[in-house]
Amino acid sequence: MRTSHKMDPVSLTGLGLGVISLTFQLFSGCLKAYNLLADARGMPAQFQYLRIRVRTEQHRLGNWALVANLTEQSGSLSTSLQLNEALVQEVLREQETILTSFWKVSHPHTLMIDDPKPGPVSGTEGEADLQERVPQSKSSLEDRALRFVEKMRRYPSRIRWSTFDRERLETSISQLSALNDAMMSLLDSQQQYKFHQAQIRTSMQVLHLNKKVDHLLQLFQANSMQLSMAQFSQNLRLLHSMQLSAYSSEPQEERQTLATLARFKALNVEINLDSDDERSNTSTGIFEQPPLDPRSCTIFSSVPSSYSPEEVRSDGIYENIPVWIEWKYYEPVLHIGHVDPHTQVRISRLSALLSNPQKPTQFHTPSCIGYFNDVSNYRFGLVFRRPIDVSSVGVPSSLFDLIISNEKPSLSMRVHLAHTLATAVQYLHSTDWLHKAFRSQNVVFFTNPGDTDISTPYLCGFGLSRPAQNTEMTEQPDSIPLYNLYRHPLAHSSIAVDGKSGFKKAFDVYSLGIVLLELALWMPLYRVLGVDDRNLQRSLQPGVTKKVRELLLRESRYLEMVKASAGDVFADVIRACVEGFGEEGESLHDKVVVRLETISI
Template identity: 25%
Template sequence: MDPISAAGIAISVASLSFQVFAGCVKGFVVLSSAQNFGKDASFLRTMLNVEEYRFIQWADTVGLTSPGGKMLPQINRGLADELMVQLRDRLDCVKLRERYSIDLQPANLTSQAPDNCIIGGSQAPDILASAVSDERRTEILAHAKLIERKTGLPKRLWWVMIEKSKFQDLVRDLRQIVDALWNLLEPMRLRELVQQVDRTLTAVVDMSHDIDALKGVQASLSLKTIDFPGEANLSAAVGLKVMREQLPDDGSDPARVKSLNHESIRPLHRNLLKQPTNRQGNGGSFIAEYDGKQVLCEAKPVHGRLKSKLRLRSTNLANLLALPKNPGFLTLSCLGFLEDVDEFVFLYEYPPGADTSIQPRSLQDLLRDKKTRPPSVTARIRLALEICRTILTVHTAGWLHKNIRSENILFFTDREKSGNGPDALTQPYLTGFAFSRADSPVEISDQASEDPLLDIYRHPKALGEPSDSYAMYMDHYSLGMVLTEIAEWCPLKFIIKNHVDVTRSEIDVPLSALAGVHAWLVRELVELGRIEFRMGEVYGNAVSWLISRKHGELKRHESTERLLAFQQFVNELGCCRV
């Protein structure tokens, strides 16, 4: 065959692939823009739009939307075309009634409500509008000559029969086909695609307050047929965000607070709690028995004037931490909390499979243990990654921890494994949520106790009283301190001893010296490259960014960009191999 003929065939094949792709996009548009979705409009449309976005991102990755419309040579084009034909067939509104018992029909012009009239929520906002815009859809369909550019998107149809469960069956089938298309990619391109989609969905979850739409994202993620890295943590974050949006805050109407019914936690009874006889003072964590079972307790001192407000926040926190746990979200399941005269005591279950006869060890305990062989760089990077993933989940859900330090990262001994084996550092549970709260300007900030041993982990602007209102960058600063400890494999109090000695309780430490920890660490560890030397450039650059003082000046609307920057670091750390 001569070269010109071969080139012509290649162009026609590429054109055919684009036509099938555009036909799928048209199917998504027709279904998602149809009127009369009913009361579940936001939920159902979001589920559909997530799959449309994932499909178009795949097409961008393989080159279908490039000027030439030609797929990457590494892609099995025949299989890709076959899968897209299946996808287009599933989106065919003529076949929906037969397959899923849902039906679309042309609108009756005499009975259809005006487009600007909201019927059963059918005009619910699309939280993914910025991900796949109408302009992008129009461009794709016009290029395939499926519409005239001047006439815009296809005419809206009308749902005459739609059932939530049947529509979810449709989306499940679409998800399976899109997952199969994703799996045609080489591992590196697949990882980049997963990270790009997760980045967009993370921003959507962070900025959205539409509960039904968030539930739609959550439902879409739950339909996965293949485990893609990062999706498990995002799914956990969406679940927390859905619950968080339904919980009352400090500014809620009392009538609304009473009307909310959350059954995640049950009332606890003080007479069932057996505290250790050697417990000293208020606050802190300790092991106790509740109703005959070993539990971890975290006590939070409470001022009388704030008790009523903090009671609501404590209830919210207990509800959030009582939700079913994703394996990648390493926090303990909360049973609830008990109220005392001057403190709230939160009760947590041991992780499934943990040996309750052995007390958990904190990261700080391990850092101080000179009898155990220090972990390798590989083990320390894996440890840091698990901690960062859990904190990323908390922040994506719109929550702040406020007490990140090595003492609040616990390791439990598995009943089936040795506590000192190679897997001993693979399950770091984040605890110490007693001062945690929603990331909201209407939430009050209660002060943690003043203790130099704790203050060295806090951002300079979080020291003293009054301090700046707590924000995400302050959590990031505390995380940077913990990552520094992991890099040096030494407790922070000893790392900074040349600057300030907080190990001697009889000596008063001025706030100015504590606030100076930041500058000293930057000068002695970051700028001299000690963190990079021990852990590599990705890790070292992240610590520098996390503890950077300038991020405290970010405005509220820029918090999403900071969250995405942190997510990028977590992704990069997950790719490190030592």
């Protein structure tokens, strides 16, 4: 086994640092080496995605150290890790050896040299802003580790590539990834869960920080790297030599999820750029879709819903495929007698995104075939495939309709649905895609009459949605009073929605909170508020619906009802959504998604 320089912990006492654990020393060395490799100058622009993968493995090691409770003191690790601490130290030594082999003079294949030139990575190398695109550690542990290693070890201040070797760097990254996988396998089950949550949190931060198409595609490329058979065999031999367990599929699934979200966000950004001048040179290949031929679609009549005077959804057949259609009504332009071209562009863009085959499954959106213009009825129809594995006929049932007409499902089923919906909103927002019409009428299920299976929801009603950065793609608040019950009070005004700041993620989160309230109580919000069915439209005037948030937060009885029906945690989650907690994706993850996971039935 290769070894690297280490200092006797006892000898550190004379330097005023006390007794520093060997594990902390090795971790500190790895952290510094990761920084040097990630910041090295001279990497060709087309391989910048490899910097991201180096940073990814660095973040994984940092998250492991936090979950493992690593400190400067010996004995700080959990009991299970203390039993394996010698193995942990061996893995850390191996990581540092791999990292430093690129620039250590003693290594026979050194590819890097000291670079005394101060300052950040050169902008001509395409990554001057990399530091702004990856989360900066807020961990005092990592700060202490880097301060320690600056005092205790000799490292170059900066390095640069003298000869760039993509294959060797990719192989080294795969080894570092395998070693981090092994480190994770040494954690107990509770620690592994915390590590997984930390990784999701990091992924949400990364997606939030990357907003340009070319940057997002680099992120996709970094997390889509596939091992060659030679690399796979080499990694297995490495782990076997250290008596470590083989691969877990979970880290690869995490990377694949991040890759999928990054690619979809890139599509989202590109397809909704304000003008052709701003379109990235790096095309993602998805543009506006031409409409379907209405003559190819047979529409079955459907009864207008109890809450809207217009048809919302219809059953149908498109080219012998069972489908359902969601209607988007428009006002014809009087002087030309048909739809405003801007409206058609918006529907076309929406259809392109919803029908994209790489759409993340976590969105829980149905499979869209395309759209057509039903000119005689002044409406667009978004055409969706019916799920293959359902036997029900007719249009899907909305959560609102199920709450009105069906018996209350078990609490475990309702908690599971709450978590699924919260996760869907989290992932939508991670790609900067706002729903803008999130309500129980737009959560649908394919169920048989009387069936209360709510395990497989689909989010629809995306007629009002738009990318977060595009202020052109906005629409007036709904004219149907019931819908406005689900809107944040600041989203009632067309000025707020169409103004400079535009629609916010917090408005979607507020709407999620209202749906979770209905789900917890299995009661529509208007009934929770004491509004009679017969006076529904007359009672829900804008002056009333705009005050719902204030009422729910001021009057404790509403959340007390939730506590009695679904427990304290469910009530706390609803309060967090209704109160709001900023625009950061990790807040939704921590305050809603993770908290719902903690509910035990």
